[in-house]
Amino acid sequence: MTYKAPRGTHDVFGNNALGMSLLEQKARGIFQKHGFEELRTPIFEDAALFMRSIGQTTDIVEKEMYIFEDRKGRKLALRPEGTASLVRAFIEHRMDVLTPAGKFFYVGEMFRYERPQAGRYRQFHQIGAEFFDNSSPAADAEIIVLAQDLLFAIGIDKINVHINSLGCQNCRPLFREALVKDFGFVENLCEDCVRRLEKNPLRLLDCKVDSYKFTAVPQMSDYLCDDCKDNFSLVQSLLKSAGCAYTVDGKLVRGLDYYTRIVFEIRSDAVGSQDALAAGGRYDNLVEELGGKHTPAVGFALGCERVLLAAEKTGFFNSLKKPEKIFVAIADQELFNEAFSFATKTVRKGLKSNKDISVFGPVNNKSLTNQLKFADKIKASKAIVFAKTEFENGKVLVKDMKEKTQIEISINEL
Ligand SMILES: [Zn+2]
Ligand SMILES: [Zn+2]
Known part of the structure; x- marks a missing residue:
């Protein structure tokens, strides 16, 4: 009997191990410069935490979570992402009082039951940051610049930053209505989308099965309220002044329910598919929804395996000194x-x-x-x-x- 690593997992060694620890090292350096402190949370949490925060109708909660019962029948889940855990810890330890700067980063394994492919695994690594209790567009811009600098630090300089605004509680409902109206006319929607149409129409925008049918969908930018418009243009002018090139992408909605206003993805042509190397956005209501005080926040996460795949293609590993x-x-x-x-x-x-x-x-x-x-x-x-x-x-x-x-x-x- 011989054993193999479980399907979708991988052993990290050789150049990948060197690259992984170098990426972490660079990240720690950049986080420190920006005043972010490390926060390590457990690899498993109460499953309900993720269902509540990520959203019942998301792919992650519907299909990809590793859920299990422990010996006392508690329903637990391996963490599929970092934000929910950090928000939970932020509330649990009264960090609004203890750590008023509100800047945290994390490095670690995440778990999602997905179809394995190049750079995508069921156990994978993420590096991410959350900036709590700051509603300023400067916080959004800082997070985007930070994520970008992290990719530059590992030799990935040909990147595209896509940004969008998902609006707020005042303007998003109008957009949702418009989406439901328009998508109602699309024929033969996939099973998931039929359900999403009822529960969360925004999620239709990133359906991988039906996306080709959605040619003339409404754009959130046409529905933004004045406050959201101002906010979006302020973030953009800050990005410009920081020398960060970006594209406004009306189709960008992100796969999680908790985002409000700014969302972003950083993509690279170095890895063939459309998948992002890093992504994030603002989530002003999540802390409150998980039982804390109203705390606006913004964050991002970067997928280490995909980033290292891109870094390998740029020849970054050859430049590593042994x-x-x-x-x-x-x-x-x-x-x-x-x-x-x-x-x-x-x-x-x-x-x-x-x-x-x-x-x-x-x-x-x-x-x-x-x-x-x-x-x-x-x-x-x-x-x-x-x-x-x-x-x-x-x-x-x-x-x-x-x-x-x-x-x-x-x-x-x-
Ligand atoms: Zn708004
Ligand atoms: Zn669909």
């Missing part, structure tokens, strides 16, 4: 302790001086020839050989594995 590999070998078994102690010291020195090295060896009971063969296999650039005669004079042999040359060096000089 550490220099050093192999410590012994020509005489009796020097094993000395060689081991040297290897340990070298690692510690490297840690102190932040030197980019990896140290391998020593191994005992292997001939020097075999040790050096192994050093070649792991692509070590240098082998440091402990040999009896040289060691008695306080020296070791340093072999250049590529040039096949060697010199004697005093141990103290290394």
